Amino acid sequence: MFSGLAIETIRIGVKSIRLHKLRSFLTALGIICGVGAVICMLSISEGASEAEMILIRLLGTQNVIVRSIRPQGGGDVAEEQAYLLDYGLNRTDLAIIENTIPHIQRVVPLREVAYEVSFGPKRFPVKVVGTLPTFFKTIHVNIAQGRAIQPIDNEKIAKVCVIGDEIRAQLFAYQDPIGRSITVSTYASGTIPFKIVGVLERIETAGTPPTGIGGRNLNNDVFIPLSTAEKRYGDLQYKRTSGSREIFRCIYSDFYVQVDELSNVIPVSEMVNQALTHGHTKSDYTVKVPYERLKIAENEKRRRRIILGAIAGISLIVGGIGIMNIMLATVTERTQEIGIRRALGAKRRHITMQFLIESLILSTVGGMIGVIVGSVGAHLITDLAGWPTIIHLWTILVSFGLALAVGLFFGIYPASAAARLDPIEALRHT
Amino acid sequence: MSHQPKTSAHRQTPIAQTASGNGRVLAGLADIVKIYTIPGSPVEIPAIRGVSIEVKEGEYVAICGHSGSGKSTLLNLLGCLDHPTSGRYTLGGLDVSKLDDNALSEIRSQRLGFVFQSFNLIPQLTLLENLEVPLIYQGISPILRRQRALEFIERVELSDRINHRPMELSGGQQQRVAIARAMVNDPLLILADEPTGNLDTATGEIILKLFDQLHNEGKTIILITHERSVAEHCRRIITLRDGYVIEDIDTRSNTSKP
């Protein structure tokens, strides 16, 4: 019996909304914009966070990354020509970390030896990096094609390499790179061909350059066995920059220190920092902790979610006020109808329901259109502005739920105002 | 005091027998007083100052009186749209003077039919839908509703206009729909506040003929008018002045009731 009445009430609501199409649309527009804004804002916030999170996870939350940095300043060009620039992580540092610091599973050193590769006539700026096979297990990047560097390669001082995806794209757009050789040339060691044995999976971090906090752009790296890097290339490197020449020595560009447990990551990073300070007078290295960054990023994500969500939420509330405004106008406009219905036997709750359902229909339809508008909007943002956006199911549910809540909340007052009307006075109203 | 004791026998028969007549009393007003107060002001407006009348089943009653004499107020009380300030109102054997808003709505839905001076059809709805409105609140199924609505619109000879909106009809036609609407829930009592007030004499006559017809079918009707010609259709004329009943006559026997 009641369900029949409920259906009737919904029909009355739909009818009244359809009677004032433009007005209803304008009212729903507030909710449409509100929901759309919530979805766009949250999708931007989630997208931005996600890109960063992916990168951090890639670098391994259980890792501590120590990285050489060229000291700042250091005189003019003439001076640099005269001196040997000696900086960064060296073999002593590696031994100290390996031998004195607990909770470490492995330390993977990286050694940069060259900065350009060529295939036939094509050249491409890269970083040629010597490393151990364990590197590929330490970071969470898969091999897309072929295989990783293996212990046997290190033993045999093999001239093989694993290339980043960008290099594949640039040099091997139309052919299979596996088994082909690329040439690495340096001033000191001449040109050496390396056979490609594997290609890394592409690292997608939409928008931001994919170097992330590790400071490495893995898409642009060429990995060779560490032993090859040490035997084929000396410790001294020559690099030509804008006409001048510099000589420098930087034994290891990075250490990837893998810690046994997540809870030890921060203590280990502090110990590493402590252990290294003694051997370094200038600040020529830095310790990076992806885990720490993860936590910062998570906090940031939460903050961003709240701020953007709140801004969008406000627009939803404005939409709700729009509904309330129109519903109050509708109640006034239909006072006589309310009186008639009351005289013909409608109870207060029937009147409440009638108007509440009307505002709920407005907010439901507005919410649904808003979800569509928001989703399209998020895609447009990605396409036009290049910002990464992600729409989670919960984003849609939350924004739609908010629309309903707003419709309910702002519908209650007009509906109960309608129900409170005195039937006689309502009847007299014209 | 003419209040009947609330015996179990009284409860069993919803329509009480009266000592004075053979017809059963449908609506009984006892010492009804209605005083309007304006919120925030000490002024009190006594609209009804102690009215006791009994309307029996099948009666056809006109309430007359000058403007401001309290006719509409009385009709609103009879129609369970308002609470009396004091006094007792029994409708079909049920004391409705103390009922809450919900229960009064129920009474209006089940036992009363209204016809207004300004027709008061719902403008967005078609005639048929207008006729269905009282049935909706009775919880009657859509199919049955439609059936009854069609049946009653037939009775006022507007079957060819069922899908029209009220605004597309003449005043007389609208009032016929309103009468059909007042009938559709098969009420105990039909109340009409100046049903011909907005109509010309000829059209008014058609409406009154409809009321006469309903009366002949045994319906109980109370209507307000200040036109003598309208009142003469009725079998009983109650005249109000300043909230008092000053005259209550039977037009056929021309005898005044005490």
Ligand SMILES: Nc1ncnc2c1ncn2[C@@H]1O[C@H](COP(=O)(O)OP(=O)(O)OP(=O)(O)O)[C@@H](O)[C@H]1O
């Ligand atoms: N809601 C109200 N608040 C205050 N006073 C009211 C209210 N309704 C009616 N009155 C007063 O009660 C008195 C009776 O009014 P009522 O409407 O019953 O007169 P009426 O006989 O129907 O007059 P008319 O023929 O003009 O319709 C009048 O003095 C009127 O001013």
Ligand SMILES: [Mg+2]
């Ligand atoms: Mg009146």
